[in-house]
Amino acid sequence: MPDQSVQPAPDPYDALLLLSFGGPEGPDDVVPFLENVTRGRGIPRERLKEVGRHYFLFGGVSPINAQNRELLHALRKDFTEHGLDLPVYWGNRNWAPYLTDTLREMAADGHRRILVLATSAYASYSGCRQYRENLADALAVLEGEGLPLPRVDKLRHYFNHPGFVRPMVDTTLAALAELPEDRRAGAHLAFTTHSIPTAAADTSGPVEAHTEDGEGGAYVAQHLDVARLIADAVRAETGVERPWRLVYQSRSGAPHIPWLEPDICDHLEELHGQGAPAVVMVPIGFVSDHMEVKYDLDTEATAKAAELGLPVSRASTVGADPRFAACVRELVLERAATERFAEGRAAAAPERCALGALGPSHDVCPAGCCPARSPRPAAAGTD
Ligand SMILES: CC1=C(CCC(=O)O)c2cc3nc(cc4[nH]c(cc5[nH]c(cc1n2)c(C)c5CCC(=O)O)c(CCC(=O)O)c4C)C(CCC(=O)O)=C3C
C-alpha cells in the first residue's frame, strides 16, 4: 500500500483559510482599526494614541496586509508546484478582508471542511484561542443567515517546525553579517516576542503546561525552545558561542498589571552597561515584519541603541519564505492524513515533524487550553 502521507491528498479538507490580525491600509483606517482591536479590552487611551501615532508615522499603512498577500501567493505557488489541489482563502480578525466575509464566501463556494492557518506560531490566548473565538463568532453569523456551516479545524502550532526555524537561522546569520566586523564575534542575540500579561502566559497551552508565579507556561517554554535551536545553529555555523536571552516587546495594558519582562529596550540598556559590543535582535515571536517589528524594533529599539552607541541589527521573520510555504503544505498533508487515519481510511498515522525538546504540538486544543478571562464560545477545539 502506498504511503498516503506523501501523496498530495488534502482529503478530507477542501480549502485552507489563512487567518490573520489585519491592519490599516491608509490614514482613515487607523482609528476604526484600533477600535476593532481593542473592543472591550481595556487598553488605556494614552496607549491607543501612542499606537495610532506609530501607524501615522508609516502613512497609516500597516505592512501586515501586503505581507499576508505575499504569503497567500507563496502558498498557492507551492501548492500548485506540488500538485496539491487546495484553494487558499484569507480573512482577518480586525480589518478587511474580514474573517466573517471570507468564511461566508467559502461556504458559498461549497467548502464544507476547512483547515485554518493562523499567523501566530505559538500557544497563547491572543495567538490561539482568540482566533478560535473569532471562528466561532463568524460561524454563528453564517448560521444566523441560514448558510450551510463548514466544519473548521486549525493546524497545530508550528513554532518548532524546521520550515519556521531554519529560515530564521539564516536571517540571524545575515543580521550578524550586517554588524561592523570588529563587533560581530562578541555580539549577543536578543530573541524577542510580544509581551503578554504574566497571568495569560502562565495559563498558555494545555492545562498540564500551566505554571505559577510568572514562569510563563507553554508560551515562554515554546519561545525558549526556538531561541535555543537558533542559538545552537548559529553557533554551529559561526563557531562562536554567543550569550542569548528571550526578551519582550510591544507591552500594552495598565502599568500595575504584570506583563512578561524584560522589555527589549531595557535589555539593550543592560547589555550596554555590561559592555556588550553589539546585539542582534531576532523577532522569533512573529511570522512577518509587521508593525510590531517595524516600529517597536526598527524604530524604537534601534533609536535606543543609537542613543547608547550600541550597534544593533535585526533578523527578518519568515514572511513568505518558500520553506515556510512548504512547511504549511507539510502540515496540511500531515493533518489530512491524521484525519483519514482517525476515520479508518489510512493504515498508519503520519510522521509529525518537529525540532527541539518539546515535540510536535497537539492537533486539537484540549479543554482549558489558553483560557479566556471570561469564557466565550470557541471553534476548532475541545472547548
Ligand atoms: C501574542 C500577540 C501577538 C502575536 C501573535 C499574533 O500575531 O496573533 C500579537 C500580534 C499583533 N498585534 C498587533 C497589533 C496590536 N496588538 C494590540 C494589543 C495586544 N496584543 C497582544 C498580544 C499579541 N499581539 C496583547 C496581549 C494585547 C493587549 C490587548 C489585547 O489582548 O488585545 C494592539 C492594541 C494596542 C496596543 O496595546 O498595542 C494592537 C494595535 C498586530 C498588527 C501589527 C500590524 O498592524 O502590522 C499583530 C500581528
Ligand SMILES: [Fe+2]
Ligand atoms: Fe498585539
